Amino acid sequence: MNDTFAQDPPFHQDPRNLLATVRQILDDANKAPDIAVNGENHQKALGALNCLDSILEDAITSHDVHMATQTNMLNDSDAELLRKHHVNMGARVTAIDQELDEINKKLTPLTLVDRTKEFAALDEEERVHERALKEIREKKRVLRELVTSPDPxxxxxxxxxxxxxxxxLERDRAAYSHIITLQAFQAAPIRRVPIDILTEIFAAAQADEPVMIGTGAGALVAQVCARWRTVAHAHPRLWSSFSFPLFGGHNTVDLLEVTLDRCRATGLTVVVDASAYVPGGLSGHPKMELLAAHAENIVSLRFRGNERSIDVMREVPPLQSFRNRLPRLELLGFSNVWSxxxxxxxxxxxxHTLELGASSDLIDSNSKFPVTQVRTLRFSVSTSGHHLAPFDKLASMVSVQSAQPPPLRIVQHRPTLGSLTTWRVELPLPKKSVANQWDPTPRPSPDTTNNFFAxxxxxxxxxxxxxxxxxxxxxxxxIDDSxxxxxxxxxxxxxxLITADELLHILxxxxxxxxxxxxxxxxxxxxxxFFKALTIWHHPLTDILVHLTEFRLKGTYEFTPGLLxxxxxxxxxxxxTVMRLKKIEIGLENQVVPADRARALAEIVDKVAIVxxxxIVVL
Structure with a gap:
């Protein structure tokens, strides 16, 4: 083959240019009077035609494969075409590998630095391992020819x-291998999945809670390939859940703007982190202005902060931009910055869901939330000592929104949370002593807790x-009053301070x-x-919790497992007449449960897990 057609593998050359070259050679051959030149040109033309045939075959097949894989989904005929082309490329790589092996066998002894010393060393065949004997003899033969050759x-x-x-050959092999790799991706089963199903798969990969902006499922899958990127950019749901730092992060403003644009009218789940304030950092105003511009689409909004965030948050005027612009908001959460x-x-x-968390000195009764309409309230207090301020101020909100006159003592008034169906209260963590024993004076005091719930x-x-x-x-x-x-x-x-008798009193x-x-x-x-009291004796005056269908217990306790x-x-x-248990989950870290009785229980109850x-005893 002519050197012109041996520079690159066939698929690297333009078939149209090669065709023009062949025509030019044939024209020259017809016009040349010299028979030798004419014959040489015909040989060149013949080689070019053979090369052109191979190139056109590859070009047509590659074009068909390319067009098939550019569609959103490979059909059966496209997949079969791609499979055949893949097999063809693999066969060519195998042939190249075989020829490279032959060249390496010939080239290795020719590139030895000191051929004479190598030849002398190879004379001692008895010292060489038997499995290398054949290769060494071949080297000796080639070296002997070189050493004795009159033409160096x-x-x-x-x-x-x-x-x-x-x-x-190595260039050809690299090119063919690249094609094989691309074809492997193009023929992957995931390419046959319809876009709507592919979107559901991507959506299922999203984290349960918002993650830092730019690291969510949409951003990750968009980096895989052009098709996935197109799918990700076209589906707002993949971008609609994120968190971002209010302060700092000079590239966050642009990233937030792009993310909000991709979300379009999809409901947003947003966490604003105001806890990492750095003096002299980028102001939070531009980010809040961007978020406020999409306030109508916010479904869930949480603010997280600490004591240092309060003064800084007071300087963020765009907060008032949210006023009367939250028609879709379902969850609102604040940690320390709600004042x-x-x-x-x-x-x-x-x-319908409100999450409030603060220490006593960070709560401002001037803050206004629609407390009385919420169905789920999570109230977390990190106060110390016997402070009642968090409870007083929350009760004050309820009193004002209930259109009732403010009482002299809120304990006597008992404002009503009429819509509340789910209530989670996180009281301050009781301290432990050095011996890991519970502090006999935990925080808050029993009086504080009683006043709160009352x-x-x-x-x-x-x-x-x-x-x-x-x-x-x-x-x-x-519970009794409500x-x-x-x-x-x-x-x-x-x-x-809680005893088993008090727990029974609640039940x-x-x-x-x-x-x-x-x-x-x-x-x-x-x-x-405690467990004897919960045991059913089929007596209406002594049986309690007759509607219980699910029981969960986990911890380290001193009771007798048999009574449980x-x-x-x-x-x-x-x-x-008592409701039968349907689900039991037991985890005892310091007890041994009789295995036979546990298995007998598992045969009766629908779902049982005992550890x-x-x-594991039963699972």
């Missing part, structure tokens, strides 16, 4: 020719989750309870008498 330039010429051919919000979020007709009436309450409860009196007062039908009660890390006041969960707490929290199993078995008997200190 022949060896150098051979080396140059073989090296040139090797380099050419500077004023009435910016007072009007939100669809708001301040509100919640007639529609169905689910109550309390963390670090220190007293049961306020809870029972609130006449609510509580169905779910979760007690997480109760205080050491007596919640006869409609269907789910009971106790997680953590002191080892003496639950006693044998007795209680659970008593609630699985058929023909009983003791030795590992």
């Amino acid at each position: 330039e022949k060896a150098e010429r051979t080396v140059r020719e073989l090296s040139s051919r090797k380099a050419h 500077v919000m004023g009435d910016a979020f007072q009007v939100a007709p669809r708001l 301040r509100f009436r919640t007639p529609a309450l169905q689910s109550l989750h309390i963390q670090h409860l220190t007293s049961a009196v306020g809870v029972t007062m609130s 006449r609510c039908k509580l169905s779910t009660l979760v007690l997480e890390e109760p205080s050491a 007596v006041f919640t006869p409609s309870l269907q789910t009971l969960a106790i997680v953590g707490g002191p080892t003496a929290l639950l006693s044998d008498d 199993l007795d209680m659970l078995h008593s609630r699985t008997l058929t023909g009983s 003791d200190k030795d590992g």
